[in-house]
Amino acid sequence: MRFLRPLSLLAVFVLIAAGCGDDDVSGSAASSELPSTAEIVNCEEAGPLAKGPATFEHDGIQREYVISVPSAVVDEPAPLLFDFHGFGGGPASQEATSRLGELATERGYVVITPQGEPLTVTAETAGGIDTSEVDGVAFWNIFGAGGMTLGADIEDLGDIDPDEIGADDIGFVEALLDDLVGRSCIDESRVYATGMSNGAGMSTTLACELGSRFAAIAPVSGVNLTGDCTGTGSVSIFAIHGDADAIASYDGDYLYGFELGNPAVPDRMAQLSDVMGCETALGAVELDMGVREEAWTDCSDDVDVMLWTVAGGEHTWGGDFETSEELLDFFDAHRQSA
Numbered sequence: 288m289r290f291l292r293p294l295s296l297l298a299v300f301v302l303i304a305a306g307c308g309d310d311d312v313s314g315s316a317a318s319s320e321l322p323s324t325a326e327i328v329n330c331e332e333a334g335p336l337a338k339g340p341a342t343f344e345h346d347g348i349q350r351e352y353v354i355s356v357p358s359a360v361v362d363e364p365a366p367l368l369f370d371f372h373g374f375g376g377g378p379a380s381q382e383a384t385s386r387l388g389e390l391a392t393e394r395g396y397v398v399i400t401p402q403g404e405p406l407t408v409t410a411e412t413a414g415g416i417d418t419s420e421v422d423g424v425a426f427w428n429i430f431g432a433g434g435m436t437l438g439a440d441i442e443d444l445g446d447i448d449p450d451e452i453g454a455d456d457i458g459f460v461e462a463l464l465d466d467l468v469g470r471s472c473i474d475e476s477r478v479y480a481t482g483m484s485n486g487a488g489m490s491t492t493l494a495c496e497l498g499s500r501f502a503a504i505a506p507v508s509g510v511n512l513t514g515d516c517t518g519t520g521s522v523s524i525f526a527i528h529g530d531a532d533a534i535a536s537y538d539g540d541y542l543y544g545f546e547l548g549n550p551a552v553p554d555r556m557a558q559l560s561d562v563m564g565c566e567t568a569l570g571a572v573e574l575d576m577g578v579r580e581e582a583w584t585d586c587s588d589d590v591d592v593m594l595w596t597v598a599g600g601e602h603t604w605g606g607d608f609e610t611s612e613e614l615l616d617f618f619d620a621h622r623q624s625a
Contacts, residue, residue, distance in 0.1 A: 340352075350402070352400060355387075357392045364474035366397070368618065370400045372400070373482070373483040373486050385481070385610075390611050403425040405426075427456050427485050429489050475500075478500055479618045480493050487510055490504040498521065499520050501623075503522060510594075511549055521586070523592065526552070526594045529600020530597065537551065569584060577598040578595045
């Protein structure tokens with residue numbers, strides 16, 4: 288990989304969730320055994336992190352997640368990676384998709400693969416939309432301070448507080464990060480997030496809402512599922528999206544034929560580059576593997592912003608390349624500035 292240097296709207300989310308479901312729910316049945324790994328030997332007075340399932344209470348909810356740790360014993364602060372599943376998925380399905388529990392730990396990362404909480408929505412609160420297929424399905428509450436403009440199909444459905452449709456996932460991630468840093472040896476300058484679809488939207492929201500805590504994100508097939516980024520942090524971004532994605536449309540404005548007003552992927556990336564203080568937009572470069580690369584440079588604090596558009600790519604984990612290895616290369620090259 289080359290590196291360049293120089294809701295508040297319930298109806299929107301119901302349709303996003305419904306659109307992502309056909310792709311992501313099918314993966315939830317997949318199973319993947321976590322790699323056999325050792326505990327991390329932590330520095331100073333920090334304790335070890337053991338692999339496997341764990342829970343963390345936040346906002347009165349016992350949140351579930353899985354920890355994967357390096358197989359080799361390490362004695363220095365470790366980078367930390369959050370890996371978010373898509374709508375209707377879970378840690379097992381995401382691990383089967385990304386294999387980051389195996390691949391990232393081989394590079395010394397601690398990987399946290401959390402479980403989303405159920406979507407809580409009824410047809411009454413969704414303006415008459417049939418929500419029977421999505422109510423109660425695991426999802427990430429991706430609506431932070433940034434809003435989203437409703438399209439014509441659902442313009443009269445009104446505004447709903449995000450707190451009414453699901454858990455405080457932004458607060459959960461921040462609290463869990465604080466907990467992990469407080470009891471283990473994590474390199475706080477190397478905290479990252481990635482995810483698929485709804486999970487990609489979650490990683491993007493974290494960059495906007497908790498930009499001071501994350502060095503880089505890599506949203507796959509979902510960077511444009513949220514509204515405007517209101518953050519001011521300096522976070523490197525590597526987004527991957529197929530131009531034939533029929534679930535999270537590359538051209539924006541709809542999901543499964545519903546007009547949502549969400550941005551096109553290139554527009555979303557241009558907006559994110561502005562937030563990250565980038566001054567130069569480089570022209571598109573055609574790479575091997577059917578990928579068109581666009582990058583924004585001269586950014587704040589040595590940040591890089593990059594988009595890979597996969598020609599003919601659908602709603603999948605990347606394209607004709609090793610997606611997880613590529614995003615790990617990107618993470619390896621970026622840390623927060625002091």
